[in-house]
Amino acid sequence: MRGSTRAKWVVSAAVIAMAATACGGSSDDDKGDEGKGGDSKGIVRAYWSDPQNPLEPSNTNEVQGGKILDMIFRGLKEYDPKTGAAKDAMAQSIDTKDQQNFTIKIKSGWKFSDGTPVTAKSFVDAWNYGAYLDNKQLNAYFFSDIDGYADVHPDKEGAKPTAKTMKGVKVVDDTTFTVKLTQKFSTWPSRLGYKAYSPLPEAFFKDHAAWLKKPIGNGPYKLESYVKGQGAKLRVNAGYSGTDKPKNGGVDLKVYTDGNTAYSDLQAGNLDLLDGLPAAALTNVKTDLSGRYINQPAGIIQTISFPLYNKKWGTEKAKKVRQGLSMAIDRKSITEKIFQGSRTPAKDFTSPVLGAPGGYSDGICGELCEFNPTKAKQLIQEGGGIPGGKMTISVNGDTGSHKDWADAACNSINKVVGNDKACTTNLVGTFADFRNQITKHEMTGPFRAGWQMDYPLIDNFLGPIYKTGASSNDSLYSSKKFDKLLNQANAEADTTKAIQLYQDAEKLLVQDVPAIPLWYQNGDAGYSDKISNVTLNAFSVPVFSDITVK
Amino acid sequence: MGRYVMRRLLQMIPVFLGTTFLIFVMVYALGDPVAAMFGDRAPDPSTAAKIRHDLNLDRPLLTQYVLYMGKIVTGDFGEAFNGQKVTELMGSAFPVTFRLTIVAILIEIVVGISLGLISGLRRGKIVDNASLFFTLVVISIPTFVSGYLLQYFLGVKWGVVEPTVSSGAPFGELIVPGLVLAGVSLAYITRLTRTSIAENMRADYLRTAVAKGLPRRRVVTVHLLRNSLIPVVTFLGTDVGGLMAGALVTERIFNIQGVGYQLWQGVLRQNSPTVVGFVTILVIVFLVANLLVDLLYAVLDPRIRYA
Numbered sequence: 001m002r003g004s005t006r007a008k009w010v011v012s013a014a015v016i017a018m019a020a021t022a023c024g025g026s027s028d029d030d031k032g033d034e035g036k037g038g039d040s041k042g043i044v045r046a047y048w049s050d051p052q053n054p055l056e057p058s059n060t061n062e063v064q065g066g067k068i069l070d071m072i073f074r075g076l077k078e079y080d081p082k083t084g085a086a087k088d089a090m091a092q093s094i095d096t097k098d099q100q101n102f103t104i105k106i107k108s109g110w111k112f113s114d115g116t117p118v119t120a121k122s123f124v125d126a127w128n129y130g131a132y133l134d135n136k137q138l139n140a141y142f143f144s145d146i147d148g149y150a151d152v153h154p155d156k157e158g159a160k161p162t163a164k165t166m167k168g169v170k171v172v173d174d175t176t177f178t179v180k181l182t183q184k185f186s187t188w189p190s191r192l193g194y195k196a197y198s199p200l201p202e203a204f205f206k207d208h209a210a211w212l213k214k215p216i217g218n219g220p221y222k223l224e225s226y227v228k229g230q231g232a233k234l235r236v237n238a239g240y241s242g243t244d245k246p247k248n249g250g251v252d253l254k255v256y257t258d259g260n261t262a263y264s265d266l267q268a269g270n271l272d273l274l275d276g277l278p279a280a281a282l283t284n285v286k287t288d289l290s291g292r293y294i295n296q297p298a299g300i301i302q303t304i305s306f307p308l309y310n311k312k313w314g315t316e317k318a319k320k321v322r323q324g325l326s327m328a329i330d331r332k333s334i335t336e337k338i339f340q341g342s343r344t345p346a347k348d349f350t351s352p353v354l355g356a357p358g359g360y361s362d363g364i365c366g367e368l369c370e371f372n373p374t375k376a377k378q379l380i381q382e383g384g385g386i387p388g389g390k391m392t393i394s395v396n397g398d399t400g401s402h403k404d405w406a407d408a409a410c411n412s413i414n415k416v417v418g419n420d421k422a423c424t425t426n427l428v429g430t431f432a433d434f435r436n437q438i439t440k441h442e443m444t445g446p447f448r449a450g451w452q453m454d455y456p457l458i459d460n461f462l463g464p465i466y467k468t469g470a471s472s473n474d475s476l477y478s479s480k481k482f483d484k485l486l487n488q489a490n491a492e493a494d495t496t497k498a499i500q501l502y503q504d505a506e507k508l509l510v511q512d513v514p515a516i517p518l519w520y521q522n523g524d525a526g527y528s529d530k531i532s533n534v535t536l537n538a539f540s541v542p543v544f545s546d547i548t549v550k
Numbered sequence: 551m552g553r554y555v556m557r558r559l560l561q562m563i564p565v566f567l568g569t570t571f572l573i574f575v576m577v578y579a580l581g582d583p584v585a586a587m588f589g590d591r592a593p594d595p596s597t598a599a600k601i602r603h604d605l606n607l608d609r610p611l612l613t614q615y616v617l618y619m620g621k622i623v624t625g626d627f628g629e630a631f632n633g634q635k636v637t638e639l640m641g642s643a644f645p646v647t648f649r650l651t652i653v654a655i656l657i658e659i660v661v662g663i664s665l666g667l668i669s670g671l672r673r674g675k676i677v678d679n680a681s682l683f684f685t686l687v688v689i690s691i692p693t694f695v696s697g698y699l700l701q702y703f704l705g706v707k708w709g710v711v712e713p714t715v716s717s718g719a720p721f722g723e724l725i726v727p728g729l730v731l732a733g734v735s736l737a738y739i740t741r742l743t744r745t746s747i748a749e750n751m752r753a754d755y756l757r758t759a760v761a762k763g764l765p766r767r768r769v770v771t772v773h774l775l776r777n778s779l780i781p782v783v784t785f786l787g788t789d790v791g792g793l794m795a796g797a798l799v800t801e802r803i804f805n806i807q808g809v810g811y812q813l814w815q816g817v818l819r820q821n822s823p824t825v826v827g828f829v830t831i832l833v834i835v836f837l838v839a840n841l842l843v844d845l846l847y848a849v850l851d852p853r854i855r856y857a
Contacts, residue, residue, distance in 0.1 A: 050632060050815070051632060052587070052631060052632060052819065053587070053631060053632055053633070054632060054633040061588070061589050061591075062589060133596055133597065133600060134600065136597055136600050136601050136604070137597070138587060138588060138597065140594065140597055141594055153594075153596060153597075154596055155594070155595060155596055156595065156596060157595045157596055157598075157599040158596075158599055159596060212633060227717070228632065228634050228638075229634070229639070229642065229807055230717040230807070231717065255717075255807070256714075256805050257801060257802045257805050257806065257807060257811050258802040258803065258805070260698070260803070261701075261713075261714055261802065261803060261804065261805045262714075262805075264701055264702065264705060264706055264713040264714065265713055265714050265805075267706045267713075268705055268706045268709065268712070268713045270712065270713070270714065398818065429580070430580055430586070430818075430820065431586050432580065432582055432583055432585050432586035432820050433580065433582075435585040435586055435588070435592075435593075436582050436585045438592075439585060439592050439593065452589070464591070471591060471592050471594060472591045472592045473592075474592060
């Protein structure tokens with residue numbers, strides 16, 4: 001009797017196991033259509049997660065939406081994946097005599113994937129759409145340098161636009177349009193590679209809802225099918241006129257609920273490309289994927305910013321404390337131990353992806369970014385010690401592992417000042433709440449700030465964050481000298497000289513320390529043995545058109 | 551019976567209003583979702599104000615709630631921030647989670663009850679001790695550990711099953727996730743059934759049944775098991791709701807875009823239409839499951855009558 005019951009037990013367990021394997025086996029066949037692409041038709045199967053906003057170019061400000069827009073759109077400029085330099089894509093020429101009025105000629109013969117031609121009007125309409133307040137586009141500020149932006153997008157809360165189109169943008173003929181800026185801005189054309197400046201087909205304006213369901217662009221790929229929350233199938237756009245024609249048959253983007261899940265699929269051979277590896281995978285990724293792993297700095301810098309509007313932190317004396325705190329943080333150990341090398345200690349206020357032509361220089365931060373306990377302690381003491389004897393570093397708890405590094409940074413500071421309780425982490429529950437407190441200027445101590453560049457040029461790392469009254473100047477830093485240098489740089493016709501002026505401005509930041517540069521976030525990706533020639537561009541998005549499938 | 555059901559249905563209305571309001575307040579308390587939409591950049595005030603206005607976020611909380619409930623009555627559950635209708639999200643998420651729940655419940659019932667029955671009948675014997683040990687182990691392993699382990703060994707290392715579930719989530723692919731999801735409840739059901747069986751073994755009606763010479767099979771299945779199932783059914787009833795809402799961990803591990811995942815996304819992006827909409831449906835599921843459980847009591851135990 002006892003034997004027979006035990007047998008039942010075993011049998012039932014076996015039945016479950018068999019059912020599991022049998023069904024797993026049959027599901028292989030079901031998945032066949034989806035899966036075999038990777039081998040036979042030259043399709044790359046890549047990781048995706050649901051874009052946060054509808055897929056309009058001027059409304060997409062995060063990586064996952066940017067990934068697909070990068071494939072289906074080409075703007076006037078394109079950033080070289082290796083050097084980050086802005087090259088002409090759809091632009092034939094962008095001419096200016098006074099750094100303020102630009103004449104843009106586009107190449108003729110380009111078509112959207114629905115067959116309609118890309119004309120000057122496609123650009124002008126798209127830009128006007130992006131800027132117009134009632135369209136609620138998150139990237140509207142990209143057009144704020146254009147004359148007439150204030151009429152279509154007044155800055156004040158509750159104000160109504162007085163015009164529908166910007167008076168600074170005019171169509172001359174099918175392939176020419178002119179742009180007038182509100183002030184001189186020599187490096188303005190370099191930012192035109194950002195996807196917010198993409199042209200839009202007439203279909204976008206005629207049937208907006210249908211376009212959103214299946215966006216139509218002029219890029220190297222066209223969208224074959226798109227199911228929100230599940231994935232998108234992209235195939236080569238046969239009518240694409242650019243030089244970077246895809247070297248594969250297409251890309252299948254698959255939405256995953258979690259990075260770890262995608263990593264399991266990558267190991268099991270069901271996925272070819274995973275960018276943004278989960279933290280848990282970093283320790284073993286090199287051996288797991290036998291070296292098929294890329295890890296390089298991205299256009300993202302993390303800093304600790306100071307609330308200069310607060311009496312404790314904004315004074316001339318507190319400047320020394322800010323300098324001291326910067327030298328008290330052991331960036332190298334934190335990036336290695338906590339981030340497993342997925343961050344690179346910062347050496348300036350920009351990012352290495354800019355390269356020397358874009359304005360990056362590894363000598364700018366100098367001593368300020370070096371760990372130097374003795375000097376740090378001395379500076380903090382000279383500045384009167386940490387204000388009130390205690391400080392907190394505020395971070396949000398819901399994304400990234402910010403608490404880990406903030407604890408480590410505090411630990412590093414505490415060791416320097418010789419007080420276990422001097423610095424603690426202040427954890428704010430959600431990112432939304434965290435941003436809310438920052439934008440209302442309610443911070444009483446240093447807080448985490450991150451900056452993801454819009455385009456790979458030095459001015460994007462300075463103007464929006466540190467210029468007086470700039471949109472992301474969360475510290476309320478204000479320096480007349482700094483503002484003047486930026487304005488000079490913007491008006492300088494010679495790019496090399498302009499970069500020099502931007503760097504001079506950046507050096508002021510090193511003296512004034514409105515923020516402490518911490519590290520550059522790295523972009524990383526792992527890939528299967530079925531694909532090769534995988535690279536990441538300056539935005540840490542895989543260069544899909546270059547990927548070859550075995 | 552009919553009147554009883556009627557009364558229970560009417561009672562659901564205040565419960566429904568109360569829970570949705572509480573959830574609405576909680577999501578509201580999380581803070582302003584618009585600031586997060588702009589990423590690390592400070593929101594441009596006029597765009598942010600415009601978005602807030604269009605989402606009714608600039609009105610007082612109570613007005614927002616009334617406006618929201620007014621729309622729900624007409625079947626309009628609002629939109630997620632990516633422009634997708636919440637009803638559309640529900641349409642894709644609920645069937646998937648429902649299938650996963652069925653798989654899990656079936657595993658719980660079949661394995662849990664049989665294990666409980668066997669160990670209850672053989673109290674104190676090796677089988678009983680083995681099952682006690684097994685259930686203790688299962689209860690003490692958190693879902694994400696068993697989930698990742700099964701996924702790694704079955705899916706990645708040995709390749710017997712696909713490590714992730716494809717977008718359609720057919721039953722076959724849901725067996726391993728179902729097993730993981732069922733794990734903890736399965737252990738509870740085993741313990742509950744065992745105790746209940748052991749207790750009823752000494753009941754008078756069972757002695758009578760044995761004394762009048764009924765075959766053992768009939769004594770066990772009809773008399774013993776049926777009467778012992780009441781606590782188990784109670785547990786299963788509440789578990790249905792729990793499994794549907796609480797499958798978040800399992801769903802994330804196995805790439806199942808079900809209710810738990812959508813709820814998690816909604817909370818993360820502070821999209822109240824998504825969160826409140828899904829919770830509303832879950833509340834209804836809970837209420838109905840509980841009603842069914844109460845009705846099942848009468849079926850299992852003829853002594854129970856509803857009026």
